Amino acid sequence: MKIAIAQLNPTIGDILGNSNLILEAAKKAEVEGANLLLTPELSLIGYPPRDLLINPSFIADAGAQLLQLAQALPPELAVIAGTALPNTNAVKLGGKSLFNSAVLLQNGAVKQVFHKRLLPTYDVFDEDRYFEPGENSNYFYIGEVKIGVTICEDLWNNEEFWGKRSYAGDPVSDLAKLGVDLVVNLSASPYSAGKRGVRSAMLQHSVIRCGLPIIYANQVGGNDDIIFDGSSFAVNRKGDLIQVLASFETDFAVLEYDAPKQDLVASGNGQDARSTTDLGLGEGQQKLGSIGSGVGSGGNGQDARSTTDLSFHPAEGDAEIWAALVLGVRDYVRKCGFSKVVLGLSGGIDSALVAAIASCAIGPENVLGVLMPSPYSSDHSVNDALELARNLGIAIELLPIGDLMKTYDRTLADLFFNTTFGIAEENIQSRIRGNLLMAISNKFGHLLLSTGNKSEMAVGYCTLYGDMNGGLAVISDVPKTRVYSLCRWLNSGSGKVKNQTLLGKEIIPVNIITKAPSAELKPGQIDQDSLPDYDVLDDILQRLIEYHESAQQIVAAGHDEAVVKRVVKLVRQAEFKRRQAAPGLKISDRAFGTGWRMPIAKSSFY
Numbered sequence: 001m002k003i004a005i006a007q008l009n010p011t012i013g014d015i016l017g018n019s020n021l022i023l024e025a026a027k028k029a030e031v032e033g034a035n036l037l038l039t040p041e042l043s044l045i046g047y048p049p050r051d052l053l054i055n056p057s058f059i060a061d062a063g064a065q066l067l068q069l070a071q072a073l074p075p076e077l078a079v080i081a082g083t084a085l086p087n088t089n090a091v092k093l094g095g096k097s098l099f100n101s102a103v104l105l106q107n108g109a110v111k112q113v114f115h116k117r118l119l120p121t122y123d124v125f126d127e128d129r130y131f132e133p134g135e136n137s138n139y140f141y142i143g144e145v146k147i148g149v150t151i152c153e154d155l156w157n158n159e160e161f162w163g164k165r166s167y168a169g170d171p172v173s174d175l176a177k178l179g180v181d182l183v184v185n186l187s188a189s190p191y192s193a194g195k196r197g198v199r200s201a202m203l204q205h206s207v208i209r210c211g212l213p214i215i216y217a218n219q220v221g222g223n224d225d226i227i228f229d230g231s232s233f234a235v236n237r238k239g240d241l242i243q244v245l246a247s248f249e250t251d252f253a254v255l256e257y258d259a260p261k262q263d264l265v266a267s268g269n270g271q272d273a274r275s276t277t278d279l280g281l282g283e284g285q286q287k288l289g290s291i292g293s294g295v296g297s298g299g300n301g302q303d304a305r306s307t308t309d310l311s312f313h314p315a316e317g318d319a320e321i322w323a324a325l326v327l328g329v330r331d332y333v334r335k336c337g338f339s340k341v342v343l344g345l346s347g348g349i350d351s352a353l354v355a356a357i358a359s360c361a362i363g364p365e366n367v368l369g370v371l372m373p374s375p376y377s378s379d380h381s382v383n384d385a386l387e388l389a390r391n392l393g394i395a396i397e398l399l400p401i402g403d404l405m406k407t408y409d410r411t412l413a414d415l416f417f418n419t420t421f422g423i424a425e426e427n428i429q430s431r432i433r434g435n436l437l438m439a440i441s442n443k444f445g446h447l448l449l450s451t452g453n454k455s456e457m458a459v460g461y462c463t464l465y466g467d468m469n470g471g472l473a474v475i476s477d478v479p480k481t482r483v484y485s486l487c488r489w490l491n492s493g494s495g496k497v498k499n500q501t502l503l504g505k506e507i508i509p510v511n512i513i514t515k516a517p518s519a520e521l522k523p524g525q526i527d528q529d530s531l532p533d534y535d536v537l538d539d540i541l542q543r544l545i546e547y548h549e550s551a552q553q554i555v556a557a558g559h560d561e562a563v564v565k566r567v568v569k570l571v572r573q574a575e576f577k578r579r580q581a582a583p584g585l586k587i588s589d590r591a592f593g594t595g596w597r598m599p600i601a602k603s604s605f606y
Contacts, residue, residue: 001142001259003184004029004037005243007230007251009221011335012046015062019044019069022081025252030074032254035142037079040188040219041116041152042100044069044083047188047219048226053084053098053130070105078106078142080149082186085113087132096132102149102186104140112140116151118167123595124190124226124586127153137174145182145257148175148212152187155214161205176210182257182264183212188219191229191324192589196312200233200241208239213257213264220250222331225583225593227324231312237263241310248323318489321482321587322357325474328585329361332472333447342446344437344467345369345389345396347381348517351451352388352508353483354474356490358449364393368446371398372433374405376523380511387509397440401432408432430466438469447471450582455480455534457581457592458541459567460574461527468581476584477591479541480517480534487513532563540567546590575600 006025010018022039029037041047045062052058062083073079085101100116115134119127139148154171175183189199203214213236220230227248234243234255242264245251258265314320333341341358345351351369358367371385389396408428416424441448450470452462457476462468475483487508517527517534531537540559543549544567551568555561578592579600586593 001036001145001257002032002034002254003215003257004032004034004252004254005215005217005232005234005245006037006039007218007220007232007245008040008043009228009250009331010040010043010046010219012049012223013052013058015045015065018046019065022069022079023072026073026077026079028252029079029254030077034254035078036147037077038184038186038215038217039079039081040217041102041186042082042084042188043186043219044081046223047082047228048124048126048223049084050126059084059086059098066103066105066110070110071108073105073108075107078104078111078140080104080184080186082151082188084131085115090132096128096130098131099134100127100131100151102151104149112138114138114149114151116154117169117171118153118157120153120156123589124593125153125595137171137178139175139178139180143259145259146178146180148178148180148183150175150183150185152185152189155185155187155203155206155216158202158206158209160209161202172206172210172212176212180212181259181262183214185214185216187216187232188228190586191227193321193324193587194316195589196229196231196247196320197316199231200235200312203233204235204239204241207235207237211237213237215255215264220248220327222328222585223335224332225586225591227328227585227587229320229324234264236265242266244310244312247312247314247320248327318482318486319494321478322486322489324587325357325478325585326361329357329449329472329474332583332585333362336447336471338445338447340366340368340444340446341449342368342370342437342440342444343449343451343470344433345371345385346451347371347377347384347388347512349483349487349508349512350453350456350475350480351385352512353478353487353490354449354451355388355392355394356487356507357474359392359394365395367392367394368440369394369396370437370440371396372401372436373398374400374429375402376429380515384509384512384515388512391507391509399436401429401436404432405429427463427466430463432466434463434466434469441471449474450476452476452581453478453480453483454588454592455531455537455541457578457584458545458574459531459537459570460577461531462577464577464580468577470582473582473584476581477587477593479538481538484513484534532567536563537567540564541571544568544571546588569604572602572604572606575602 008021026037080102082102084098087097087099090097102114104112117134119131119133121128139146150171157167157170159165207214215234216232218230218232219228221228229247231247232245233241236242243255245253256265314323369389373382437448448470450473453475454477456462491506491508543554551564554564575598584593
């Protein structure tokens, strides 16, 4: 039996477009002689649909399109698609009005439905708001092969692996008790740095624990602040990875279930990921293996014939974070209906990195950089920004703000009389720049990208209605130390921004990396006038935000008590700013986005 995996990039709410993606994958699967096609969780409507699920017409349209899709599919091919289905018992018995469901389509009809049992309600997940959990695990047959169906979180309750049980039920164990031969999983598992390895290790452990091979079909693409890495894979009964699909791009692969062996085996048609250049990865980041002849518009899944070579690419660290951010920007721009972006170029490292990411994501011809020097801007900042623009091949505009600053000074002269120059005057400069950028965005229909990093967002080292202006905060989950690391990685030749690497020349001008970071809002200003060194700050922030350590624990780890107390205070005070920030691409387990739900008006103790 041949099983195809379609690693799709759906658009939330584009029911017809997503249906066509499934149909196209089904036609490829038919050509490959597949008996079964797997698609990701909620593949028909896109994940996460959030409050679209409250709209009755949305659910009705999805139901109608599901039936049309069933009739359009190759009749002999079994296809499992994801959608939201009504809970017909909700009115009489209570409960939520919908199920998160997998639907088996074959011979022009809905043959069977399976409901997700474990509904995550943590971090970015809020499924209990909309869905009723399924009561039982179930299976279907392809010939004599008994296939158990799970949906995303249903696989994530491995008590032995995690050291705890998160839910009362364990769908994988229940399917093992039902005597299934194989488990398939439709997933929409968001990306965070290092998660691909954890995900595969967990499922390999589950396979060994229950003795059942697993096929994992994950969504790929960016939806708002969430990035889905794809990285679908298959694990045989021994716990070995036998197929790995591409990360951060659409992909398609076919593998086989050998009934006599009762195990998954390679079909021999998997392909190397050929389009790594689309993610700005250099030749050194391409996958191992040869180019085969399988189907698919992205590079097809890695060949399962050499399991010792199977791994997730790009590797963990700067390469995977870069690829995630490029995908996140590309999809946000495309799915929101934009074609061009604009950003302020200060000559600093944050805007340099964002400009490079945007250039790779949508092409340098679609990126506009705006230089807005003030009387406090150094010559090297302007020159560095100009050199960066030349390296990237992006258009620039120069809009000096000195005269605008004087106008504000005259307007506020009486009101500010006999006061000391301070943060209010500094922030006016940032807000002038924010207004100019928004004017360009409004006039020409460009998406404004904001360039603040996670370190700044954490401690409030940013200006509301100024540098925080924008429709997407590209690196708001990237700590300052990682910003430097990414830029050095990019300059090492491992990354690409245009069609070819800038051989022998830094993409990010070296002076941008080596000079002291500064907002340049007053003479001689540097960031460390107000903040600890970023190595110190980022370690404190990681412990506080991601590891949930107390101030006392952070001090015990070796940090100065006064510095820790000050950083903790800054983080707490900046909550009102973060609440008003643009959506930011999530690359960590704890980002300032939809999964961050801190109150603003609260005791200063926490």
